[in-house]
Amino acid sequence: MKLWALVTLTGSVAALSQSYAAPSAAAHKTPASGAIERIGGHPNFSGVWSVMNTANWNVEPHLASAALELRPGPVVPVPAKAVVALGAVGSVPAGMGVVVGGSIPYTPEALTQRQENQKHYLERDPEVKCDLPGVPRANYMPFPFQIVQSAKTLLISYEYDGAVRDILFNDPGPAPIDSWMGQSVGKWDGDTLVVTVTGQNDSTWFDRAGNFHSGDMKVVERWTLMNENTIRYEAEITDPATFTRPWKMSMLMYRRLGEDARLQQFKCVEFVEELMYGDLRKEPLK
Amino acid sequence: MSTKKLTALVLGATISASAMAAASAAPADAAYKAPLNAYGQPDLEGTWTNATLTTLERPKEYGTRKVMTPEEVKKVEGDDAKLVADGNKPTDPKVKTTDLPHECGRGFSGAGCGYNSAWIDPGSTVMRVSGEPRSSFITDPADGRLPPYKAGVTVPNMYMRPHYGENPENQTLAERCLTSFGYSAGPVMLPLLYNNNYEIAQSKDTVAIVVEMVHDVRMIHIGGKHRTDGERPWMGDSVGWYEGPTLVVETTNFPEATALRGAWKELKVTERFTRVGPNRILYQFKAEDPTVWDRPWSGEYEFTPSKGRIFEYACHEGNYALEGILSGARADEAAAAEKAKAAPANKTAAATPAPSGTKKQ
Numbered sequence: 293m294k295l296w297a298l299v300t301l302t303g304s305v306a307a308l309s310q311s312y313a314a315p316s317a318a319a320h321k322t323p324a325s326g327a328i329e330r331i332g333g334h335p336n337f338s339g340v341w342s343v344m345n346t347a348n349w350n351v352e353p354h355l356a357s358a359a360l361e362l363r364p365g366p367v368v369p370v371p372a373k374a375v376v377a378l379g380a381v382g383s384v385p386a387g388m389g390v391v392v393g394g395s396i397p398y399t400p401e402a403l404t405q406r407q408e409n410q411k412h413y414l415e416r417d418p419e420v421k422c423d424l425p426g427v428p429r430a431n432y433m434p435f436p437f438q439i440v441q442s443a444k445t446l447l448i449s450y451e452y453d454g455a456v457r458d459i460l461f462n463d464p465g466p467a468p469i470d471s472w473m474g475q476s477v478g479k480w481d482g483d484t485l486v487v488t489v490t491g492q493n494d495s496t497w498f499d500r501a502g503n504f505h506s507g508d509m510k511v512v513e514r515w516t517l518m519n520e521n522t523i524r525y526e527a528e529i530t531d532p533a534t535f536t537r538p539w540k541m542s543m544l545m546y547r548r549l550g551e552d553a554r555l556q557q558f559k560c561v562e563f564v565e566e567l568m569y570g571d572l573r574k575e576p577l578k
Numbered sequence: 579m580s581t582k583k584l585t586a587l588v589l590g591a592t593i594s595a596s597a598m599a600a601a602s603a604a605p606a607d608a609a610y611k612a613p614l615n616a617y618g619q620p621d622l623e624g625t626w627t628n629a630t631l632t633t634l635e636r637p638k639e640y641g642t643r644k645v646m647t648p649e650e651v652k653k654v655e656g657d658d659a660k661l662v663a664d665g666n667k668p669t670d671p672k673v674k675t676t677d678l679p680h681e682c683g684r685g686f687s688g689a690g691c692g693y694n695s696a697w698i699d700p701g702s703t704v705m706r707v708s709g710e711p712r713s714s715f716i717t718d719p720a721d722g723r724l725p726p727y728k729a730g731v732t733v734p735n736m737y738m739r740p741h742y743g744e745n746p747e748n749q750t751l752a753e754r755c756l757t758s759f760g761y762s763a764g765p766v767m768l769p770l771l772y773n774n775n776y777e778i779a780q781s782k783d784t785v786a787i788v789v790e791m792v793h794d795v796r797m798i799h800i801g802g803k804h805r806t807d808g809e810r811p812w813m814g815d816s817v818g819w820y821e822g823p824t825l826v827v828e829t830t831n832f833p834e835a836t837a838l839r840g841a842w843k844e845l846k847v848t849e850r851f852t853r854v855g856p857n858r859i860l861y862q863f864k865a866e867d868p869t870v871w872d873r874p875w876s877g878e879y880e881f882t883p884s885k886g887r888i889f890e891y892a893c894h895e896g897n898y899a900l901e902g903i904l905s906g907a908r909a910d911e912a913a914a915a916e917k918a919k920a921a922p923a924n925k926t927a928a929a930t931p932a933p934s935g936t937k938k939q
Contacts, residue, residue, distance in 0.1 A: 332616050338781035423895050424793075438797070440779040440786040443616035445623050447779040447786055449795045456788055456795050458777060458887065471890040495895075555797055557811050561755050561894045565746040572904035574744040574911070 328483075328517050332443025335483050335517045340548040340555055342436040343525075346387030348419075348429065350501035351541060352396060353389035360384060360500050361413040374414055384500075390432070392540040396503060402534045409502025418496055421568060422560035424455050424472035426496025427489045427511050428527040428541060436548055438555045446478060446485070451558050459487055467491025470507060485515040506533040521547040612823040612853040617782045620823045622851055622859060625888055626881035628767065629701030629774040631658055634877070636714030636722025644722060646711040651704050658702055665695030684771070699772040705879050707860070715768075716877040724839060725871045733840035743907030746900060753900055755893035756812075757836060758791035763813050765796075765829045765847040766838065766863045766877075773891060775884045778851075785818055785825060792893045798827050805831060812836065814847070825851040841867035857883050 329336040349360075359371035359382050375382040398406060409416050419425065425433060435451040446459040459478035467475035467490055474492035478485055494507035509531040516524045523545040530538040547553070570576060615621040631654055636644070646654070661683045675689040682691035684700070704711045714722035727733070736759075741748040752759030760770035767776070767789075777788040787796040794813065802817040815831035827849040832842040850862040859881040866874035 336781075338784070424890075424892055438784065438786075440781045440784050442623060442780050445779045447777070447788065449786055449788075449797065454793050454795060456793055458779075458788070460887070464887075469889070472892050472895060473890055554799075559756060559812060562747075565754070569746045569900065569904055572901065572908060573746075574907070 328520050331441060334480055334485070336441055337439040337446070337485065337515065337517065337523070338441045340436050340438045340553040341523060341545045342434075342548060343432045343543055343545050345390060345432060345543055346385045347390045347432040347541070347543060348434055348499055349384050350387060351390050351432075351499045351503055352501070353391075353394055354384070354387055354501070356386040357384045358382075360417075361411075372414065390541045390543040392542050397536045397539055399534065399536055402504075406502045406504065409497070409504060413500065413502060416502070417500055419500065420564070422453055422564045423495065424453055425450075426472055426492050427457070427474055427476070428513065428529075429496060429498055430455050430457075430473070431513075431525060431527075431545070432543060435558055436552075436555060449555065451555050453558060453560055459485075472496060474511075481514075483516065485513075487513040487515070489513065504534070505529065505531045508533050518544075521549070610855050615780060617780065619780060619782075619820055620825060620853055621780070622778045622785070622825060622853060623780055625775060625777045625884040625886070626859060627701075627774050627776070627884040628769040628861070628879060628881050629699060630705040630769060630879065631655065631701055631703060632705035632712050632715060632879070634715045634766075634768055635724060636716065638721075638723075640713040640722065642720045642722070644710075644713055644717055644720075646704060646713050648711075650713075651711045654704055655702065662695045662702070665693070665698075669694060697772065699774070701769065701774065707878055707880055708854075712879070714877070715879050716875055718876045719873070722877075725873045725875050727840070728870060728872065731840055731870050734837075743903060746904065749900060749903065751835060752792075753903065755792055755897050755900075757794065758789070761836075761838065762791045763789040763794045763796060764838075765814065765816070765827070765849055766865060767849075767861070775888045776881070777888055785827075788888060790888050791891050793891050798825075804828075810834075810842075814845075823852055827851070838865060841865070841870040843867070844869045854880070 329338075331338070346354075358369070359375050359378075361372040361375060362369035363372050364370075370376070371378075371382060414420060419433075424430075430448075430450050430452065431437070433450075433452045437448055437450040440447045440449065444461070446461075448457045448459070450456065455473055457473055457476050459476045461478050463477045464475075470491050470493040472493060472495070474489045476487050476489050478487045480486070489511040492505075492507070492509060492511075494505065494509075497504050509529060512528045512530075514524075514526040514528075516526075518524050525541075525543050525545050527541045528538055529535065529540070566577075613621045615623065640646070665682070678688055678691040681687050686693070705715070706712070716722045716724070719725050737750060739748055739750060743749075746754060750759060751757045757763060758770065758773075761768040762770055762774070767787075770791075773790040775790040779786045779788070783800050783802075785798040785800060787798070788794075789796065796813055796816060798816045798818040800818050800820070804817055805815050810831045810833040812833060813836065814829040814833070816827050816829040818825055818827040820826070829847045829849070830845070832838065832845045834842050836842070838845055838847070845865065845867040847866075848864045850860075852860045852862075854860045860878060861881055862876070862878040864874055864876035
């Protein structure tokens with residue numbers, strides 16, 4: 293992962309956020325240092341953002357471990373055969389967790405399912421197959437995302453797999469069909485953007501630790517700019533089929549500045565073809 | 579529940595992905611003043627479509643005539659309506675793919691005719707530019723067709739690829755769910771058989787164009803500079819600027835995988851988006867690659883508002899077709915091998931009757 297230098301804002305955010313760009317002739321008004329820019333009467337979230345946590349490995353507090361999937365060893369569990377060649381690269385970095393209160397209130401049945409998911413991580417995590425990540429996971433994957441906001445539109449474009457969300461400010465009613473990224477309906481609560489996400493399918497996970505949900509999950513996100521370069525992000529998860537009560541995640545997101553503020557592409561579909569279709573080649577690799 | 583996708587099972591269809599070509603003038607509705615957004619930029623936001631019966635290149639019978647007569651429009655739109663009506667008739671469940679018609683319009687034949695009209699949405703009208711019904715998107719050259727290719731330039735058929743069915747990488751980008759079939763994201767952005775919908779969002783330094791297929795997002799860096807590191811991202815490297823009421827986008831660094839009619843290495847595409855009416859964006863384009871064509875070519879068409887918003891096109895997640903194509907090819911090979919194995923054995927068996935009790939092959 294890149295070193296994220298928090299460049300001191302000495303010039304326009306716009307200029308800094310254009311890594312390949314000279315400041316344009318159509319230069320924009322630079323907000324005073326520290327000020328939160330506004331557009332259409334609301335805080336302007338436009339920019340490239342990412343978390344600096346390990347929630348995508350495990351949203352709950354966790355120490356570092358040898359691998360995402362382990363198998364019993366003679367003394368302690370060891371990395372599963374399929375990942376052992378990765379060595380330290382395949383290990384899991386520690387994290388303080390992002391679940392408010394520390395642990396997810398699973399029902400007993402769902403907890404068993406989570407444990408099963410962990411045992412069969414490699415074949416079950418949708419990220420392994422490059423599936424769309426769903427919400428909230430899209431927001432804390434180890435990839436940046438870009439918000440494009442105007443007075444009437446707020447679009448979130450994720451580097452991972454080209455996932456995209458259009459925040460609807462006119463509630464169209466229930467989603468007509470389930471989808472991977474769901475339907476996002478936004479409203480403003482003062483300076484906080486509140487987004488209710490429904491209509492997600494049951495195929496996405498919260499992380500690489502087998503934490504999951506049902507197709508009835510409702511996510512209420514709260515996006516608040518604490519200063520011009522930091523977002524406090526909260527997501528309340530309600531899913532009675534899986535959890536005994538609603539629970540929350542809370543984390544910080546940071547604005548990428550300078551040369552880091554350019555969304556790249558991570559079209560991982562082609563990266564998983566050998567995994568998914570390798571056995572169907574005319575001459576499968578030995 | 580898994581979102582099913584419309585798998586891009588486009589079998590050898592040479593969809594002349596339409597697009598319109600253009601003159602440089604951008605005549606607006608009389609007295610129409612393009613709105614500015616809160617950043618003071620021309621406001622292009624919304625969901626838009628370029629679905630149309632008009633194609634990028636002009637059918638030869640029109641010659642250098644870019645504007646169609648009312649009779650021609652009536653015939654093209656009428657023929658299409660009939661095609662749609664025919665395609666909406668229920669398919670007899672007893673019909674096998676081998677019974678499907680050899681030609682069923684839009685370049686489809688055989689198994690490709692398995693699409694009922696409900697599954698496609700290529701538009702039902704001829705493209706109007708400033709109210710003129712157009713016979714092609716391309717306006718320059720005057721015959722509405724791509725200029726001659728340089729000697730030695732080959733344009734690979736994007737649908738009939740060599741080693742088809744042998745490996746996932748031999749399949750089209752669409753079958754692999756990497757991009758749309760045709761050239762939906764562009765640039766040049768060209769409509770195709772269905773899902774010709776786009777959403778434009780603008781911040782002060784970025785214009786994002788969400789392309790329904792395959793949830794691609796074109797990120798245009800306003801005031802940016804082209805990358806010089808030799809890397810060629812999907813859909814190329816787009817920078818833009820505003821000229822009065824027009825967003826100008828210049829794209830270079832195209833990857834070979836998404837060559838535009840054979841051009842990529844030295845290809846430069848310039849697009850101009852101008853709001854010319856409350857429900858119209860004039861889209862003008864110019865493509866140039868002196869190593870591929872004798873001269874640049876350019877054209878135009880208009881975007882109109884989409885009906886409703888864009889839904890998720892989760893292609894890869896439901897890509898049963900790629901698995902089906904590959905496993906079908908393996909099954910064919912296995913059957914052929916079995917047949918080959920059986921054939922000489924039968925011949926031997928016919929020549930020398932097997933002794934009683936010998937297990938037949």
